[in-house]
Amino acid sequence: SSQLTQDPAVSVTLGHTVTITCQGGSLGQFYATWYQQKPGQAPVLVIYDKNSRPSGIPDRFSGSTSGNTASLTIAGAQAEDEADYYCQSRDINGNLLVFGTGTQVTVL
């Protein structure tokens, strides 16, 4: 199945902007979906489709795609944004799913 590769960890200064990337061949055909997961909690959906946010997700979260790379941007990162972030997509054949390797975001 396809693989989605993310940087293992990034850090951002409080109030600044950070972008997380996700690379994989299936992203040329399917949009990436992004989840936030804090320790001991279930993942939370933050971005889906081209750049849609579920109700309750702050507008500082946004998504974009260029070629086989999807990006999640947190503009004006807050302390509560410190978490692991995972991208997820459909496999090349369309019916299987794949998660990215995950990025740990630290807010300094």
Add this chain to the structure above:
Amino acid sequence: QVQLKESGPGLVKPSQTLFLTCSVSGASIISGSFYWTWVRLHPGKGLEWIGYVQYRGSTYYDPSLKSRAITSVDTFKNQFSLELSSVTAADSAVYYCARGSMVTRFGGSAKGYYYLDVWGKGTTVTVSS
């Protein structure tokens, strides 16, 4: 408001079969065209998709599980289940159930996607003798 809740044994012996159920409340499991999904999180590692089932019965699984996984829907109990056979220590993880939606678009640069918008809190499974 739709809620999901996993239940399972917590501890399973190696080579046995793990049985997990996910109870759905706040909506009927047959409403909509949802993909009832299982995901796990290994300690210190990332999320791993296990598989999903639609209430009509279609199922898909991660190939790495080598046919050990079976998912099913019980419409009367409004729940869905996961069976994972021949478990080893590598199957120790937090198991989540989630509700999935799949969008397929055709033509030109149109792209589809899949998302999991409702998750259970997770249940920890340890495989040990």
